Amino acid sequence: MSTSFWILCHDLKGGGVIRKSGSIIKSIRQHTDAWINVHKLIPRDEERITEISNTRQRMDYYEKAISLREAEDVASLQEKLGRTLSKAEISRIGVSKLRLFLKELLRKRYMDSVPLIIPLLEKEYNNTTRKLNEINRELSTLDEVKLKEKGRAFHDLF
Structure with a gap:
């Protein structure tokens, strides 16, 4: 094992x-x-x-198994199509090509989604900026004397 x-x-x-x-x-x-x-x-x-x-044998086994399976897939496709596949066609066949295909598909879908994401991010940014401005306005209008009075009243409750 x-x-x-x-x-x-x-x-x-x-x-x-x-x-x-x-x-x-x-x-x-x-x-x-x-x-x-x-x-x-x-x-x-x-x-x-x-x-x-x-063990080194495990990796060799999988590499050979994948190569054999891809060769079988190419032979099967050529038989079904009744012609020899071009190098470009063969380069797109097999499990070893699946990862690259899925990665490219994910990248494409992400790029297609970006135009939908940007307006949502802009809306969130605008809401956050508005709330921050409200807080800054509230902080700038605070009166130190009133705050001290409220603090003393709060303290006296305990």
């Missing part, structure tokens, strides 16, 4: 996981005898996977 942990880390923050000359990774390897792999950055992606596992 093997155990595997995957750490998804922004590429710019990867140095914090690895440290200079890989000191953190070397330390983990020494103390745990774990296999650690910092995967290559996927083109057009900003996140990198660091895998910590008690």
